[in-house]
Structure formats: C-alpha cells, structure tokens
Amino acid sequence: MAGEIDVVQTLATTVAAGTPVLYATLGEILTERSGVLNLGLEGMMLVGGMAGFAATAVTGNVFIGVLVSLAAGAALALIHAFFACSIGVNQVVSGLSLTLVGTGIAAYFGRSLVGQPAADSFQTIKIPVLSDLPVVGPILFSQNLFVYFSFLLVPALYFFIYRTRPGLNLRAVGENPATADAQGISVVGTRYLYTMLGGALVGMGGASISLGSNPNWQENITAGRGWIAVGLVIFALWNPWRALVGAYLFGGLEALQFSLQVAGVPISSYFLRMLPYLLTIAALVFTQWRLKDQAGRASSAAPSGLGLFYLRRERG
Amino acid sequence: MKNSRNQSKFGLVAGVLLALSVLLMACGDSTATTASTAAAGTTAAASATTAAAGATTAAGATTAAGTTAATATTAAAAGATTAAATGEKFKVAFVYVGPIGDGGWTFAHEQARKKLVETLPNVEATYIESVDENPTTSEAVITELAQKGNKMIFTTSFGYMDPTINVAKKFPNVYFEHATGYKTAANVAVYQVRQYQARYLAGIVAGKMTKSNIIGYVAAFPIPEVIGGINAFTLGARSVNPAAKVKVVWTNTWYDPGLEKTAAKSLLNAGADILGQHQDTPSILQAAQEVGKYAFGNDSIMESYAPKAHLASPYWDWSPYYIERVKAAMNGTWKTGDYFGGLKEGVVDLSPLNAVVPDDVKKLVDEKKAAIKAGTLDVYAGPYKDQSGATKVAAGATLSDKDITSINYFVEGVDGTIPK
Numbered sequence: 001m002a003g004e005i006d007v008v009q010t011l012a013t014t015v016a017a018g019t020p021v022l023y024a025t026l027g028e029i030l031t032e033r034s035g036v037l038n039l040g041l042e043g044m045m046l047v048g049g050m051a052g053f054a055a056t057a058v059t060g061n062v063f064i065g066v067l068v069s070l071a072a073g074a075a076l077a078l079i080h081a082f083f084a085c086s087i088g089v090n091q092v093v094s095g096l097s098l099t100l101v102g103t104g105i106a107a108y109f110g111r112s113l114v115g116q117p118a119a120d121s122f123q124t125i126k127i128p129v130l131s132d133l134p135v136v137g138p139i140l141f142s143q144n145l146f147v148y149f150s151f152l153l154v155p156a157l158y159f160f161i162y163r164t165r166p167g168l169n170l171r172a173v174g175e176n177p178a179t180a181d182a183q184g185i186s187v188v189g190t191r192y193l194y195t196m197l198g199g200a201l202v203g204m205g206g207a208s209i210s211l212g213s214n215p216n217w218q219e220n221i222t223a224g225r226g227w228i229a230v231g232l233v234i235f236a237l238w239n240p241w242r243a244l245v246g247a248y249l250f251g252g253l254e255a256l257q258f259s260l261q262v263a264g265v266p267i268s269s270y271f272l273r274m275l276p277y278l279l280t281i282a283a284l285v286f287t288q289w290r291l292k293d294q295a296g297r298a299s300s301a302a303p304s305g306l307g308l309f310y311l312r313r314e315r316g
Numbered sequence: 317m318k319n320s321r322n323q324s325k326f327g328l329v330a331g332v333l334l335a336l337s338v339l340l341m342a343c344g345d346s347t348a349t350t351a352s353t354a355a356a357g358t359t360a361a362a363s364a365t366t367a368a369a370g371a372t373t374a375a376g377a378t379t380a381a382g383t384t385a386a387t388a389t390t391a392a393a394a395g396a397t398t399a400a401a402t403g404e405k406f407k408v409a410f411v412y413v414g415p416i417g418d419g420g421w422t423f424a425h426e427q428a429r430k431k432l433v434e435t436l437p438n439v440e441a442t443y444i445e446s447v448d449e450n451p452t453t454s455e456a457v458i459t460e461l462a463q464k465g466n467k468m469i470f471t472t473s474f475g476y477m478d479p480t481i482n483v484a485k486k487f488p489n490v491y492f493e494h495a496t497g498y499k500t501a502a503n504v505a506v507y508q509v510r511q512y513q514a515r516y517l518a519g520i521v522a523g524k525m526t527k528s529n530i531i532g533y534v535a536a537f538p539i540p541e542v543i544g545g546i547n548a549f550t551l552g553a554r555s556v557n558p559a560a561k562v563k564v565v566w567t568n569t570w571y572d573p574g575l576e577k578t579a580a581k582s583l584l585n586a587g588a589d590i591l592g593q594h595q596d597t598p599s600i601l602q603a604a605q606e607v608g609k610y611a612f613g614n615d616s617i618m619e620s621y622a623p624k625a626h627l628a629s630p631y632w633d634w635s636p637y638y639i640e641r642v643k644a645a646m647n648g649t650w651k652t653g654d655y656f657g658g659l660k661e662g663v664v665d666l667s668p669l670n671a672v673v674p675d676d677v678k679k680l681v682d683e684k685k686a687a688i689k690a691g692t693l694d695v696y697a698g699p700y701k702d703q704s705g706a707t708k709v710a711a712g713a714t715l716s717d718k719d720i721t722s723i724n725y726f727v728e729g730v731d732g733t734i735p736k
Contacts, residue, residue: 009585017578114417117620214573214599216621219415223572258582261565269566269735
C-alpha cells in the first residue's frame with residue numbers, strides 16, 4: 001500500500017482530468033484551422049458550463065443541458081466571429097475581451113445556481129465486457145459519457161480535417177484565404193461557421209465539468225483550464241490526435257502530483273504543482289524547435305492565415 | 317501588425333462588449349431599478365469605468381480575468397445598495413479573496429455581511445470580491461475603498477495583512493479589520509476564529525466512522541491555520557480510534573474544483589474511506605459521493621452538494637463579530653484588538669451530523685461540544701507527540717494562542733509531510 005503508486009487508478013484519473021481540456025483544445029483547433037484566433041476559451045467554457053448547468057436545473061435533463069452549453073459556447077463565439085471576421089479588429093484583443101465578458105456573464109447569471117445540487121449529471125458508466133478488461137477496462141471504459149464521446153470525437157475530427165472536402169476547404173481558408181476565395185469558398189462564412197462550431201465544443205468542455213466531473217456550479221469552476229487549452233493547441237500542432245496526447249499529459253501530471261504525495265515520495269508538492277505548467281511551456285518550446293526542423297510540412301504548422309483579417313480586394 | 321487602426325477598434329469592441337454586459341446586468345437587477353433611475357444611470361457608468369480599468373490590466377496579464385468580472389458585478393451590487401440609500405449611513409466595505417459564489421470561505425463572509433445589513437439598517441456594507449492577494453492589487457483596492465468614504469474596512473484573507481497595515485497608516489480615521497492575520501495598529505484590529513475546535517469534533521466523527529482506519533485530508537496551503545486544523549482533526553479522530561491515520565495531500569491552491577477532485581480521488585484510491593478537507597469548494601464531497609464514501613465540508617455548510625456523502629461541515633459564522641465591531645465603530649467605542657472566538661462565542665460550529673452517523677456518536681460529539689464551550693475540554697491539551705514520536709506537549713500542558721497561530725509540525729498519526 002504505502003510507497004506504491006496505483007498506476008491504473010492514476011491513469012483513470014488522468015483521462016477524467018484531461019477530458020475538459022481536451023474538448024476546449026479540440027474546439028480551438030477547429031477555430032484556428034479556419035484562421036481565426038480566439039483566446040476567449042476560458043470565458044466560453046465558463047458560459048457553457050453555467051448555461052448547461054442552468055438548463056439541466058430547469059429541465060431536469062442533462063442532454064438538454066449539453067445542447068444548451070453547445071449553443072451558449074457558439075453564441076459567445078459568434079460575437080468574436082463578428083469582430084474578427086466582419087470588422088477585422090485585433091483578434092487577440094477581441095478574444096481577451098471575450099474571456100472577461102464570458103467570466104462576468106457566467107458569474108452573474110450563475111449566482112442563483114450556487115449551492116444547488118445538480119438536477120442530473122453524467123455518472124460513471126461501466127461499459128459491459130470492456131470495463132472488465134484488465135488495465136484498459138478501469139482506465140478507458142469506466143468513465144462518463146463526456147469521456148466516451150471524446151474518444152469518438154478525436155478520430156472524427158481528424159478524419160474531417162484531413163480527409164474530407166469540407167475539411168480541405170477549412171484548411172484552405174486558414175492557410176491562404178485569398179486562394180480559397182478565388183476557389184469560390186466563402187472565407188467569411190467558413191470562418192463564422194468554424195468559430196461557432198469551435199466555440200460550441202469549448203462550451204461543452206465547460207459542461208463536462210459542471211455536469212460531469214464536478215456536478216455543481218461555482219464561479220470560475222474552470223480555474224484556468226481554458227488558458228491551458230490555448231497552449232495545448234500549439235503543442236498539438238493543430239492536430240486532434242496530438243491534442244489528445246497533450247490533454248492527457250496535462251491530466252496525467254495533475255493526477256500524478258497527488259499519487260506521488262499519497263505514496264509518500266519525497267518531492268516538494270510545490271514542484272509537483274508546477275509540473276503541468278512547466279510541461280505546457282516545455283511543449284511550446286519543443287514544438288517551435290521541431291517546426292524549424294520540419295519546415296515545409298504545412299499540415300503540421302500553424303495555419304498561415306491565423307489571426308489575420310481577410311478582406312476581398314475589389315477590382316477597380 | 318497594423319496596430320494603430322486595430323487599437324482604435326479595440327476601444328470600440330471593448331466598449332460595445334462591456335456596455336452589453338452592463339446592460340445585461342441592469343436587466344437582471346430589475347428589483348433595484350424601480351427605486352431611482354438616476355442611481356441606475358450612475359451605477360452603469362461606474363461599473364463601466366471600473367470594468368474598463370480592469371480590461372486594460374487584463375490585456376497584459378491573463379490572471380486578471382476573474383478580478384475584472386468581479387468588479388463589474390460588484391458595481392451592480394453596490395448600485396443596488398446605493399439606490400436604496402438616502403440620508404447618511406455608516407459605510408462599511410469588505411474585501412473578499414474569492415467569488416461570493418464559492419460556496420465556502422468567501423460565501424461565509426458574504427452571509428455575515430448580509431446579516432450585518434439586516435441587523436443594522438443604518439449601515440451600508442459593500443464588497444469587492446475576487447481581489448488578488450498580491451500586494452499591488454490588494455493595496456490599490458483597499459486604498460480606493462478608504463478614499464470612497466468607507467468608515468470601516470474588513471479585509472478577509474491572510475494575504476491582505478501588509479497591504480491593510482500600509483493603507484491604515486494613510487487613513488488614520490478609518491477602522492480596519494483584518495481576518496486571520498497577526499499585525500495590529502491603532503486603527504487595525506485582527507480577528508480569527510478557533511476553526512480547530514470544530515475540526516476536532518469532525519475528527520471524532522471521522523475516527524468513529526472509518527472502517528479502513530485511513531482518513532484522507534485534502535489541504536490547501538501549509539500555513540499554521542491549516543496545519544493546526546489537521547492536527548486538531550487527527551487528535552479528535554485518535555481520541556476515539558487510536559489506530560486511525562490521517563493521510564494528507566496538498567493542492568497548493570484554495571480554489572480549483574477540478575484539481576481538488578483529483579486530489580480527493582487519489583486519497584480514495586489509497587484506501588481512505590472518509591475525507592476531511594481545508595479547501596474552498598465542495599469537490600471533495602462530490603468525489604466521495606461518487607464512490608459511496610464519506611467526507612466533510614468546510615467553511616460553509618456544504619450538505620446540498622452531496623447529501624449522501626456529507627457527514628458534517630465545520631463552518632464559521634462571522635456575523636456576531638461583524639455586528640459587534642460595526643456597532644462599536646458607530647458608537648465610537650471601537651478599539652484595536654486581537655479577536656480569537658470559538659464555539660463558545662458562536663462564531664465556530666460543526667453542522668448537524670448526517671443521519672447515517674449512529675446516535676452514540678452524535679451524543680459523544682454533543683458532549684464534547686458542550687465541554688469545549690464550558691472550557692472543560694481543551695483540544696490542544698497534552699499529552700501528544702509529533703510525527704517523529706517526540707513528545708510535543710506534555711500531560712497537563714497545552715498550547716498558548718501564540719503557539720496555535722504559529723504551529724508548524726504535524727502530530728503523531730498524520731501521514732504526510734509539510735512542504736518546505
């Protein structure tokens with residue numbers, strides 16, 4: 001008992017702790033692939049989490065709660081899309097404002113929800129047969145629906161982005177909007193669409209906390225996970241599979257710091273607490289360094305049009 | 317980048333977004349709007365300026381997100397009070413470290429503030445929430461409150477200690493009250509509650525209820541208040557169950573629901589069947605409820621979050637102190653001091669126990685509670701040892717208040733280390 005780390009349980013906790021960050025990262029990947037940089041993740045997660053919890057409280061149905069969280073995330077992202085794609089303001093600034101506004105909206109409208117137990121929430125579902133498998137059973141197949149859905153979402157998004165025509169259009173808009181425009185793709189329309197779809201996923205990431213892992217509403221329930229996701233997008237090189245790796249690395253370090261403490265490993269808990277953030281920074285440095293090595297593989301680099309306003313030049 | 321154009325547009329964006337949020341708040345606050353439209357107008361303007369000030373800082377520092385949102389909502393709340401206020405009221409302000417919706421520490425202070433206003437209708441009590449503990453931010457906030465004509469300012473977290481003292485020097489006519497600190501001045505009093513008394517009672521329940529004899533404890537920061545709480549909890553548990561061990565993990569944060577839950581899970585995985593805690597959120601209770609184990613709340617009564625798992629919550633009722641001190645300030649009888657109230661004064665208590673707790677345990681807790689109130693039971697009375705087995709407090713001895721507020725070791729029975 002003492003002195004040992006329960007690896008299986010630590011990994012199971014890793015998956016659970018990484019899932020909200022995973023949704024936020026996937027959402028931002030979609031958005032950034034279209035060339036829009038939205039730093040409002042924290043705000044969208046909070047509004048999604050609050051709205052989802054509120055809708056569940058009113059209707060008693062968690063699935064309606066999830067739908068509302070998707071809609072709330074998308075609605076907030078729409079504001080950003082308007083400023084970024086139609087007016088052409090600095091996207092960094094607009095995204096930061098969105099975080100502030102989102103945090104405020106969630107806190108204000110969530111006020112009456114504080115202290116309420118969740119009307120309904122996503123419980124752990126053990127998948128028959130699979131959950132009985134040694135090792136992988138407890139880690140992957142004794143989780144809640146948010147986790148299972150993310151298992152499907154990652155390959156689906158990968159396939160969509162790299163193997164379908166709409167995915168190709170999405171990448172084209174993000175890489176070279178002028179060329180995409182010449183091809184007859186609506187740049188502004190595409191950017192609106194994926195900013196909102198991305199926002200919806202980020203909102204759902206918030207709901208995966210308020211209706212999943214921590215079924216209640218508290219202000220700032222995300223505690224900075226939206227910002228972690230911003231870093232993970234770069235770590236992931238805008239690729240859903242790598243986002244999965246990054247999110248689980250983050251979740252793994254979160255889980256490991258306590259497993260080590262429980263096992264009595266003599267490492268300062270201050271150091272352990274820094275690990276997830278150190279990792280994020282290290283990953284960013286590593287990514288930059290690797291990119292130089294592999295210059296030319298456009299699919300693994302940042303979309304060239306990221307953060308830039310596109311305005312079609314009229315021919316005189 | 318083509319910044320000149322972008323920046324002017326930033327003004328527009330920020331303005332529109334902030335105006336939008338202020339508008340939303342004004343709509344939501346319809347109960348107060350009828351009182352006076354003029355007041356509502358000024359409130360909106362005020363909140364817009366504070367929020368804008370927040371936005372400028374936030375562009376540089378990401379962490380300011382919470383603060384700004386907080387300022388905006390505060391302004392709305394302050395507006396509600398202003399709308400009702402005519403004539404001269406005694407102005408009191410509170411500085412909170414977390415959001416009032418944290419369901420824990422700040423929530424408890426907020427409940428007391430509300431009670432204060434109900435009890436003393438001539439008092440106007442406003443608050444600013446989520447104020448960062450870093451000296452620059454908190455000193456600016458406290459200074460602003462003093463400049464705005466508040467006669468009395470309560471700063472409710474340990475980290476505000478030096479800023480409070482600094483501001484108090486500049487405003488000798490304002491009364492300051494700092495929670496959990498130890499520096500006083502002619503116009504600065506400190507106040508703290510004997511949390512350890514309620515934690516000792518919680519420990520008794522834990523010691524009786526555990527089957528594995530492993531009791532987990534999720535702790536925020538290794539400061540005397542938390543360390544002493546763990547010791548008292550452990551002493552309580554081992555007073556009824558000498559085989560019980562208390563396993564401690566540190567989160568190094570007061571407020572991160574996700575992280576606290578991960579910490580709780582790690583303890584449950586290690587065989588703990590009861591969880592104690594010193595955190596500001598109910599995540600630990602939720603983790604315990606998911607796997608059919610038990611846990612304690614903290615700071616406020618957290619039963620509603622996980623009614624099955626919730627054994628009880630050590631909680632603090634600050635209102636008797638606030639009411640007494642504000643009254644004294646209004647009468648001119650206020651003096652600086654070092655308040656350390658407990659069960660006897662009614663500022664500390666353990667909430668009613670879960671129905672699963674057997675009646676004999678309930679009876680035992682009631683007896684011990686009465687004994688602490690009567691002064692016949694001293695939680696920290698010896699004999700007991702520290703983790704190394706060395707006798708720390710001999711039979712017949714106890715800890716002075718100064719010892720209690722500077723405790724820096726674990727008693728025997730605690731399984732964990734204090735990070736250095």
